[in-house]
Amino acid sequence: MMNHSETTFITDWIGRWALYAPNNVLLELDGGRSWTYAQAHNSVNQLANILRDEYHVSKGDRVAILSQNEPEYLFLFFAVQKIEAVLVPLNYRLAVRELHYVLDDAQPSLFVYQKQYSPVATDITTSAGIKSIVFEELIQRLDDTQIVTAKESKASPENVCMILYTSGTTGQPKGAMITNGMLFWNSINTGLRLNLTQHDTTLVFAPFFHTGGWNVLTTPFIHRGGKLIMIPRFDPDRVLRLCDEQGVTILFGVPTMMDMMYRSESFSGAKLAHLRYAVVGGEPMPLGLIETWHKKGVPIRQGYGLTEFGPNVFSLNEEDAIRKIGSIGFPNFYIEARVVSDDGADVGVNERGELILRGPVCMKGYWNNAEATQNTIRDGWLYTGDIVRRDEEGYFYVVDRKKDMFISGAENLYPAEIEQYIRTHKSVREVAVIGVPDEKWGESGMAFVVLNNGEKSTSEEIINFCTGNLAKYKIPRYVRFIEALPKSDSGKILKRQLHEMV
Numbered sequence: 001m002m003n004h005s006e007t008t009f010i011t012d013w014i015g016r017w018a019l020y021a022p023n024n025v026l027l028e029l030d031g032g033r034s035w036t037y038a039q040a041h042n043s044v045n046q047l048a049n050i051l052r053d054e055y056h057v058s059k060g061d062r063v064a065i066l067s068q069n070e071p072e073y074l075f076l077f078f079a080v081q082k083i084e085a086v087l088v089p090l091n092y093r094l095a096v097r098e099l100h101y102v103l104d105d106a107q108p109s110l111f112v113y114q115k116q117y118s119p120v121a122t123d124i125t126t127s128a129g130i131k132s133i134v135f136e137e138l139i140q141r142l143d144d145t146q147i148v149t150a151k152e153s154k155a156s157p158e159n160v161c162m163i164l165y166t167s168g169t170t171g172q173p174k175g176a177m178i179t180n181g182m183l184f185w186n187s188i189n190t191g192l193r194l195n196l197t198q199h200d201t202t203l204v205f206a207p208f209f210h211t212g213g214w215n216v217l218t219t220p221f222i223h224r225g226g227k228l229i230m231i232p233r234f235d236p237d238r239v240l241r242l243c244d245e246q247g248v249t250i251l252f253g254v255p256t257m258m259d260m261m262y263r264s265e266s267f268s269g270a271k272l273a274h275l276r277y278a279v280v281g282g283e284p285m286p287l288g289l290i291e292t293w294h295k296k297g298v299p300i301r302q303g304y305g306l307t308e309f310g311p312n313v314f315s316l317n318e319e320d321a322i323r324k325i326g327s328i329g330f331p332n333f334y335i336e337a338r339v340v341s342d343d344g345a346d347v348g349v350n351e352r353g354e355l356i357l358r359g360p361v362c363m364k365g366y367w368n369n370a371e372a373t374q375n376t377i378r379d380g381w382l383y384t385g386d387i388v389r390r391d392e393e394g395y396f397y398v399v400d401r402k403k404d405m406f407i408s409g410a411e412n413l414y415p416a417e418i419e420q421y422i423r424t425h426k427s428v429r430e431v432a433v434i435g436v437p438d439e440k441w442g443e444s445g446m447a448f449v450v451l452n453n454g455e456k457s458t459s460e461e462i463i464n465f466c467t468g469n470l471a472k473y474k475i476p477r478y479v480r481f482i483e484a485l486p487k488s489d490s491g492k493i494l495k496r497q498l499h500e501m502v
Contacts (some may be wrong), residue, residue: 008154011081011161011180014041015152015226021198026222028070030242037225040075045148047072047079052140055110055131059084062163064108065135066090066117067210071228074218081161081180082153088163088175091209093471094450098121102165103130105368112138156164157181157360163367164211167414167474168308175367176307183219185360189332190220191313194301195270196280198225200249201274203242205234205476206410211307215254216279220312228448236264241270247274251298253408254282255289256442258300262292265423277301277318280406283442284326284398291322302330304398308363309337309382310335314396327395332419335359340380340388352399355388356381404495406435406443411473413445418474419464422447425465432485432493433476436502445476448498450485457481 010016014026014037022038035043051057063080067073073374080087088106090099092114101125103111109133113121118134123130140329155161162178190196202221206213221228229246231238236255240261244247253261257279261267277299290300299318305311316329331337339353340346342477356382365373376383387400404415415433422431430450435443451457459479466475486497 008156009153009180009184009210011155012078012153013219013223014044014078015150015295015501017198017222017282021225024198024225025227027074027204027228027230028246029071030238032231039144042144042146042148043072043142044073044078044082044498046142046146046152047076047138048082048150049148050138051079051085051110052083054101055133057083057085057110058322060160061110062088062106062108063110063112064088064090064103064106064130065280066091066092066111066121067208067273069134069204069213070114070135070139071230072135072142073208076138077162078216081155082150084153084159084161085157086160086163087167089209091165091207091471092117093469093473095469096123097469098173098471099124102175102283104173105173106163116289139292149203155180157184160364162214164209164214164277164307165410167417172352172417172420173364174369174372177364177367178215179364180359182363183215184223186215186310186312186332187223189310189334190217191224191362192333193312193315194220195276196220196224196226196248198300200226201228201247202225202228202250202252203239203248204228204230205232205239206252210410210474211305211311212252212281212410215311216281216305217250228308234260236260237266240264240266240270243275244271244273248286249274249276251278253278255280255285256409257293258285258293259289267296272296272298279303279315281305282410289323290325291363294321302328304396309357309359309384310361311360313337313357313359316395320395324395327391329395331357331396337396339388339396349392350389352387352389353397355384355386355396357384358382404434406445408435408438408441408445413474418445418447418470418476421466421470422449422462425457425462427451427457428462430485432495432498434495434498434502436478436499438477444478445474446478446480446502448485449479450483451481 017037018041026032026037028034076241078086110133111130114135157180160177163175165173165175202217211475273297279301281303300321302316304314336358338356362382400493418433419431429452434447438444462479486494
């Protein structure tokens with residue numbers, strides 16, 4: 001019998017739909033052109049040939065890309081996957097220092113970047129000696145009149161096809177290795193829970209350096225032969241209009257986005273007749289907002305996921321959105337979930353414990369980080385670090401977020417990374433960062449700073465010190481100077497006391 005790791009399966013999803021429904025639209029650029037599955041397949045084949053024949057990208061090589069969402073970005077991933085290489089999407093919001101770290105860790109054989117990031121890319125490629133190409137120049141090579149055929153791509157489900165870097169809880173980003181099998185089973189789970197078909201339409205606006213941009217709806221839709229409409233950024237008025245104009249059937253957003261659309265002048269006039277439901281993640285959606293959307297005829301489906309597993313892990317059926325508000329529902333198909341104590345024993349009903357997960361949607365591990373992998377994946381179970389409880393009916397609820405992480409807008413922020421940098425300031429002895437309420441973004445960072453004896457500083461100085469060296473969204477909005485940080489007997493900073501001070 002063939003070993004599981006030796007089996008191969010079809011990864012060429014665009015190619016299959018180019019065979020089944022060549023004239024169906026795969027992707028439409030808002031206000032621009034569209035690509036059928038046949039046209040997209042042709043572009044994927046051309047890009048794969050260029051990468052392999054001209055840039056000598058081969059199996060296992062990393063291809064890094066620094067770009068905002070573009071249709072060809074999507075095609076580039078499938079081209080990289082076709083030649084069994086690995087795509088490394090880079091967060092264009094990172095500072096140069098942060099990008100240097102990621103590229104040094106990933107060691108790509110090719111760096112693709114948009115022209116607008118040329119100053120950053122030149123600095124990086126010059127110091128690192130990485131072969132590079134301007135994304136626009138690569139796109140110009142594509143020729144719709146030249147039909148390129150290629151053998152259908154197959155690969156092992158264990159093969160890594162993408163590395164997504166997440167902000168590190170220990171101060172440095174970690175690269176989650178996404179496999180072909182992980183994408184496949186996430187698509188199966190998503191399709192089963194959301195009842196996806198090739199007649200569904202959705203919007204794409206989450207950035208491709210996030211797992212949400214790729215795997216909440218984009219790759220499951222392509223696997224099902226659905227239609228994607230790409231918009232450059234989230235705009236509440238435009239999203240509402242497109243839902244009506246394009247017959248959008250499923251919408252993904254975080255509660256902040258759903259609130260912005262509700263407050264939009266376009267909300268009252270929007271029909272939303274085709275919208276089957278909205279999938280909401282990131283944090284619980286307020287009851288009043290859920291009821292508002294339900295009155296509009298749009299059921300809300302709360303979910304939960306993470307880059308390292310899924311990401312579509314839990315889903316709450318729309319009929320339970322109000323009765324079980326705050327719940328993430330049940331695990332999706334082919335996912336096992338447990339709630340355990342610190343000693344690994346399962347806890348009882350409504351008792352708090354750590355959520356651990358097992359299933360085929362688990363990452364392969366962290367790139368170049370065996371220690372972090374071993375700490376996260378133990379005996380086949382992924383330890384999320386999230387504290388949850390399960391009620392009498394089996395519904396799951398997230399009680400506390402992963403360690404000290406907080407969410408600003410749709411961005412996960414890990415204080416350790418921010419603290420590590422602020423501590424390099426000559427006047428700072430200690431620092432602790434927490435998330436505090438923010439009307440616009442949900443939460444913003446507040447840094448509690450202890451200065452060295454005899455040193456003086458200001459909030460503006462600390463914030464200016466971060467500017468240009470941390471991504472803008474990571475920079476604390478508030479800085480508060482205190483005499484000493486509250487600590488336990490073991491020396492651990494008691495962040496709960498900092499929250500109480502706020």
